[in-house]
């Protein structure tokens with residue numbers, strides 16, 4: 066990423082004529098353009114293959130990884146990454162997220178039946194912020210895991226009850242609280258949205274410039290790609306938003322001036338606790354065994370995740386939070402693509418590793434000079450850990466099991 | 479328009495020692511303080527002041543500078559490139575001001591409703607939602623776009639159609655670009671005479687930053703927009719007084735004298 070000189074560039078073109086629609090790069094805005102001949106060649110080589118019935122999906126040079134994908138025969142996305150450790154798996158997810166983000170904001174219709182290219186280009190600008198957040202996920206991982214990131218909520222029961230009542234009064238079944246772009250609480254129907262929708266919605270709310278309230282038209286990429294709904298957001302506190310998905314009623318004015326004060330004002334203190342300093346780490350009072358630098362916990366059934374690259378006690382050991390995040394992402398991508406089957410994912414091209422064995426991997430570890438990493442696939446959870454290099458390799462497994470137990474109470478390994 | 483500048487609100491009060499104390503409730507170490515919907519500025523007991531809340535709909539054609547203006551007034555980063563606003567976004571801005579007649583300090587709470595012109599045309603619930611229970615409407619034109627100025631009369635009648643009880647204020651945006659202006663002082667004077675509407679001028683450009691080189695200097699930012707915030711306060715407060723029968727309604731035909 067940026068600090069190591071690696072870069073990621075995403076190109077979007079019309080599939081039929083190869084007209085560039087936009088180009089986004091990680092880093093300075095001046096990088097947001099690639100020379101036209103380069104764009105032309107990248108698209109040309111893919112089209113050339115297509116004309117010969119060859120589907121070009123990915124290519125590698127010594128320092129750059131390129132992945133192509135065409136969506137609905139209408140939009141071509143191409144990603145180029147010179148980041149160390151870039152993988153087909155991670156770049157494939159990036160393309161998928163980017164296209165779904167476009168559907169979320171513009172609707173499928175406008176992307177599939179392109180009538181006016183200039184209009185489309187203009188409309189696509191509304192997606193830039195969200196797409197850019199996929200190019201620079203920093204300390205996040207939901208884009209990769211497709212499991213919405215959650216924050217632990219103190220006083221959860223009282224807030225949940227209030228959320229249900231608030232959504233009910235707004236005639237909506239879909240309500241949630243988003244803290245710093247992560248999901249704090251949600252109504253049951255909200256959890257029934259597609260995992261990618263859960264993810265996109267909280268990343269969208271986290272990526273928009275701050276506003277007291279919004280009435281934002283959205284299309285659900287899986288549930289309602291052509292019929293818009295209204296996403297209402299109300300900023301209860303800076304960094305904490307109550308969100309609803311609604312039909313034509315109620316009016317934003319009613320929600321903002323009547324429902325918000327009525328339901329949320331009495332809960333000012335518990336709400337403040339949701340945004341106080343250490344937001345996205347551990348439930349209050351939980352500590353992790355020494356040597357754990359970062360963790361990513363996936364709740365398999367709910368398709369949600371929890372993570373931290375600076376859990377309490379991991380202090381200044383070795384890697385910076387940014388490097389830990391990157392290492393954890395790479396480890397996840399490696400394990401998810403090769404060793405752990407991941408139900409319901411748009412299957413990435415599997416390497417034939419699995420095929421040679423009658424059984425499936427349940428544990429997996431990697432040892433490098435700067436860190437060790439360990440993953441557990443348990444019935445209800447997946448846990449990915451980054452550990453200090455001084456932790457003895459033979460101790461990784463019990464240590465990981467203990468961490469899982471502390472995080473979840475899950476002992477069934 | 480029956481209010482002349484400075485007749486209702488003390489214009490430079492925010493620079494006085496007393497005004498500065500009130501300003502301190504919306505600043506933290508020279509940064510603007512931001513408030514969620516369930517919060518408000520906290521005043522020490524000896525400074526107690528009422529809050530006057532207004533919903534203000536910001537209208538104007540695409541690219542005229544609605545979003546930039548609201549960001550500037552709120553002390554947020556002004557976007558450098560034009561991205562059409564998706565749907566409706568609202569922003570609250572608190573502004574302490576002093577009433578000239580009673581000498582009373584008030585906290586004004588402006589609630590701006592900004593929607594993209596394209597979104598407004600695409601979805602029909604947006605315009606009614608913005609107008610619902612609005613107290614005021616701002617009509618924006620840009621000093622660098624003559625057509626946006628010429629379009630004001632039709633914009634005003636289009637937007638206010640069917641409801642007349644809004645305080646109407648015209649805002650000329652991109653006033654910092656006066657070198658390239660398409661709209662002259664004469665044009666403005668003529669417009670004021672014909673329409674009897676106040677005209678304010680807005681420069682929505684990011685001001686100086688604090689020592690870290692990133693955070694906007696909130697105090698400097700407020701100083702840049704104080705005249706606009708006072709202008710809004712003045713017209714909205716005055717209209718309230720008229721509605722409540724506390725001051726007489728303006729007589730038709732009174733000559734407009736103010737230079738805003």
Ligand SMILES: Nc1nc2c(ncn2[C@@H]2O[C@H](COP(=O)(O)OP(=O)(O)OP(=O)(O)O)[C@@H](O)[C@H]2O)c(=O)[nH]1
Pocket residue numbers: 538539540541542543544545546547556557558559560561562563593594595596651652653654655680681682683
């Ligand atoms: N120099 C200067 N530029 C401005 C000013 N106001 C707006 N702009 C620029 O004009 C462009 C459009 O401004 P916006 O505020 O996004 O326009 P809008 O009225 O919200 O447009 P829609 O959302 O499409 O309806 C942006 O690039 C702004 O930076 C101003 O006062 N001075």
Ligand SMILES: [Mg+2]
Pocket residue numbers: 544545546561562563592593594
């Ligand atoms: Mg706008």
